[in-house]
Amino acid sequence: MISPAFAAILASGRAQFNGRAAEARRRFPSLDMAAFSIFLHDGVDPLVAAVAAAAPERAGSVTLAAYDMALELVGHGLAGPAAKNPFLNTVWHELAPALAPLLATAPIEVLGMLSNAAIHVGGVAGARPAQWQRELAVLAPQVETLAQLRAVGQVLAWRAGVAHFRQGALAAADTLPAALALAAFGEPGAHWPQVHAQLLDYPWRGNAEGREFGSFSGLGGDFGTPPQVRATKDGFVVRSAERHYLLVADAYGAVLHGATAEEYALAQTGVPASVRVDGASVHIGARSIALDLPAGDIALAANAHTLAITSPWTHAIRLLPLA
Known part of the structure; x- marks a missing residue:
């Protein structure tokens, strides 16, 4: 069963949603509607319910954005039970709801950012996508803007094993409020300029074993x-x-x-x-x-x-x- 909020939105716009699905089937002939229904239940419903609780007046527009993006992701084989990258399903189901206030204001941008990150981090051999997701969920209440989400996501991707992000992540961290930057590195209460200088100077900071x-x-x-x-x-x-x-x-x-x-x-x-x-x-x-x-x-x-x-x-x- 889906949440009452999501069920009500789908019922009130049934013709509109059916039209969007029909158009998607023309664009993606191999679109599996059963897989799409599963992703609606597992991936879209949790974030719609979270937005309905945080900003009920925005639940309808978030649903439209998420529905359209879900059609495209499932159509490309990137989401749903047969997804090429199952981590994307997890990010929508578990991480996106934690960002409900920001999702309510910019659903296309937030879901696009999270989806692209899930595909990239989940596709890097040796990276730790579950760590990235877990740490970003913890920091989600402190993330207030899209720019902050992008920067924090990049820092946490580096910390989750995407080593070639190092220089970009340090530059991104410098754009964050000091408290958020320190939280992203797990060092609350430290002095950010000092931490930044050490990270920039020595790539092995915190790892003496190699x-x-x-x-x-x-x-x-x-x-x-x-x-x-x-x-x-x-x-x-x-x-x-x-x-x-x-x-x-x-x-x-x-x-x-x-x-x-x-x-x-x-x-x-x-x-x-x-x-x-x-x-x-x-x-x-x-x-x-x-x-x-x-x-x-x-x-x-x-x-x-x-x-x-x-x-x-x-x-x-x-x-x-x-x-």
Whole structure:
């Protein structure tokens, strides 16, 4: 059963909604109306009910916007029970209602923003979309404008593992009220200019252990052969099985993009004087890290903040903070 508010709006505009559905079927011949009905129940009804409680005078216009967008999303196979990206269903069902006051004022913009973010974050290998959704729901009562929603969403996407968002997320965070920016980083009560400066200066802030990235493609991983790595200013260019990638990693996650053989050839191979290998251990200044790798076949590459460790005996890249 759908909520009384949603049922009443659908009943009062039955002819209008039926006309919109008929037009959508012409635009999307493969539109599954049974799947659309399920998405109306699971995805649209919760947000309409939330808006009806927060701003009842806006429930009708929000329903129209959500209905039209739902038709398009289901028509493209992006929403509904057979969705290409099931995370979008969850965002409409669980996150959108938490933003009811803002949704009431700008339904098309809010739902478009949330849908695009769900598709992107849910499609990044290694990202943590459930974390993004959970943290944004917590902050929703503090988000007052579309600009704030966009900025907070970008910050939380970075913190949820979309590592290449780092620079943009820091710039976006600077547009937020200090209290909201600090809340987005889980540091209420801190001094925002200091936190921002630290985040900008050191990508591994809050993560002293680093991370491991990559596995054999035959088991669903990233690399067909053990990767070879060279450093760039903001990441590492990786060669594996005659393919090339750009690996961007920081305290929150690691993301792999496409790259070229030319970019690999131009990347750096050296490491700082403070870094050395001794048998199966790597030393970074006074720190020593034992590696689960055969001695003698360990390769290193480093940029200003990260050391990458590879070996012909593994498909994984070990990434260690240099500070």
